[in-house]
Amino acid sequence: MLWENGQMGRPTRNTTRDLRRGNRESLLRALAYRGPTSRQKMSDLTGLSTATVSTLIAGLLAEGVVVEAGALESDGGRPRILIEINPGHGHLIGVDVGETRIRLELFDLRLTGIAKAEYAVVRGEHDPERVAEDILRGVRTLITDAGIDSSRVLGVGIGVPGVVAEGGVVDAPTYGWARAPLGELLRARTPLPLHIDNGAKTLGLAELQFGAGxxxxxxxxxxxxxxxxxxxxxxxxxxxxxxxxxxxxxxxxxxxxxxxxxxxxxxxxxxxxxxxxxxxxxxxxxxxxxxxxxxxxxxxxxxxxxxxxxxxxxxxxxxxxxxxxxxxxxxxxxxxxxxxxxxxxxxxxxxxxxxxxxxxxxxxxxxxxxxxxxxxxxxxxLGPDAVALGAATLVLESFLATASTAPRA
The missing domain is CATH 3.30.420.40 (ATPase, nucleotide binding domain)
Structure with a gap:
């Protein structure tokens, strides 16, 4: 049985569209976190048939979400073409709101760093308005320095100290924050999608996907x-x-x-x-x-x-x-x-x-x-940029879920 909002819900049936969306997300996830991969390897990783993988990859190639990335020599037979997430399909920004500094980094979709910005924070001067302004100033600086259009930025992930509630409301006693409306402050000044989470959690995501985990x-x-x-x-x-x-x-x-x-x-x-x-x-x-x-x-x-x-x-x-x-x-x-x-x-x-x-x-x-x-x-x-990398992963996860829905014909 399934539960919805604490109540017993009706069993749901997966439609063909649901199945296709799940298969696309499995492929995209494998590519996002493993790098260039052959169709055969993707079949092994996802459990999908090679025919299904080929059909889905053809659609993703046509949409520009993935690209071919060279070939892998094989013993006898034809070389296997490698597929990867198209790094230029969009950009992600990760932010680490720390005790003494705010670090920001711009990534492509392969989570390769493109540009960085950093702002000092004076101990004891963690006013939410000031922190929000520093984050937005850094976002603008990254976009300008990289020479990209803001429409190509898929979102901003932010790792903060303390407990993060719905809407980006932050309780951080060591900052002097009680129900600080960080998400509201940021959304009032930028149309970019925001993903705010605890910094330890974003660090954990980074180590799990790209580091020692x-x-x-x-x-x-x-x-x-x-x-x-x-x-x-x-x-x-x-x-x-x-x-x-x-x-x-x-x-x-x-x-x-x-x-x-x-x-x-x-x-x-x-x-x-x-x-x-x-x-x-x-x-x-x-x-x-x-x-x-x-x-x-x-x-x-x-x-x-x-x-x-x-x-x-x-x-x-x-x-x-x-x-x-x-x-x-x-x-x-x-x-x-x-x-x-x-x-x-x-x-x-x-x-x-x-x-x-x-x-x-x-x-x-x-x-x-x-x-x-x-x-x-x-x-x-991972090094000092791990929290920002993990925060950018929040944006990547959102993109993978969205991109898994194929456009209607």
Missing amino acids: QGSDHVIVALLGTGVGVAIINDGTLYRGISNSAGEWGHTIVERDGRRCRCGRRGCLEAYVGAGAILERYASLAPGALHQGVDEETALAALIADADAGSAPAVQVLAETADWLAIGLANLINLFNPERVLLACWAGRLLGTALLTEIRAATRRRTMASLYDDATISLGA
Whole structure:
């Protein structure tokens, strides 16, 4: 039985048009995420007959959605023609709204980066109007720099901190946002389609499709930066919860009446493994050790360098950080039984590179043995643009769904 809006609905029947739309979407999805592919390989990937694949590809070629991309030599017989998504059929913009900067990137339909823009955000000055204006200014800059018509932009995907409700309403306590109408502010100033989601979730989508999560259906992607979040991939699908709020890992409690978190509560994981919290502990143990006026990424890298040079306070802070992080990771592994756990975002890469052996060992001590053995803990494969890439993937997903509907004859 099917449920619609919480009520028992009537069983639906798939029409021939529904079937065709589903087949087109399967083909487009394979091409979008695997790159140039032969018709035979597409048949293997989708389970469709070669005749069905050939018919659908002919239609997509005529519409300009896909193009031929060279040939693959075969043993005996004719070379196999490769097909790919037409990179120039449209463009996508991904936006990463971070604690200290807003990053934007323009992509083609193969998610190849074309142009970038970046704007600094002053700590504590995250007014929604200002953030919306910076996003739109960046969008205009990208379009101008790339020399494309705005009509060729299929949409803008935006990754933000905090919980995103319907319509792009954002609750982000660390920004001071309570029901901030970011979507409304943006839609009032641009006709471009908008897709707004939590930044950890967009990072998870990027790692799943293009990074270290490829090939796995059960993945935990931990975003470690100034803030802390997580993307949970279950059966190949992003787990969102009932109100798209799942993944606030940084605000799970790891110590009763512990350190005060930026959200106002005590004992949150973010108050121990967020970059700002790590640096605060170091400053309290080694006054004057941190250089003033540098950004958190530079400061955390310097702390790690101090530990490598033998600084006792730096060594202590990193050991404590590895231990607190292990508590958080053990909870995730015990709860979700993932195949892979990825440490991602800029602080995740720095801490993972320096402490991966210690993090793994501490996590093993706190995790049920059989569940730990099922999982591998490693670094994410993508760089600082991963959130923007994942945000652009939101636009790509919308395009794939729309393009799966063949034009009527």
